[in-house]
Amino acid sequence: MIKIIVHAFIENGQVGVVEVLYASPDELSLSKKMAELATQFPNDYLAIYDLPLDTDLNKLDHYPSVEIGKEEF
Template sequence: MIKIIVHAFIENGQLGVVEVLYASVDEASISNKMAELGKQFPDDYLAIYDLPLDTDLGKLPHYPSVAIGKEEFGE
């Protein structure tokens, strides 16, 4: 099992950004990094996701994802 820290925020008041900032299998490392990121981004959304290895994440009931519109592709 690997854990990832996801950071979500609104950039320039318009664009929603979701990014994976950190990944580890070490629980203490994830906790320490989450505390550090919480201080760095106090107004943003931070979440820890448990991700099993060798798994089709789309078949899990919940996994890191983001919805984007057609306009994001410049069409």
């Protein structure tokens, strides 16, 4: 299993963007990167997700995703 950091934001006030910025199995490395990204993107959504390998993610109860409303497109 690894963990990923997901970053979501509205670009140019019009387009919703969701991106995976970092992936690692190492908790310390992940914590350091999350702190760095939180400083870099203080107004954006950042989340850490567990990402099991060799798994169909949409069959899990919860998987890396961010809801963006129609008005944000």
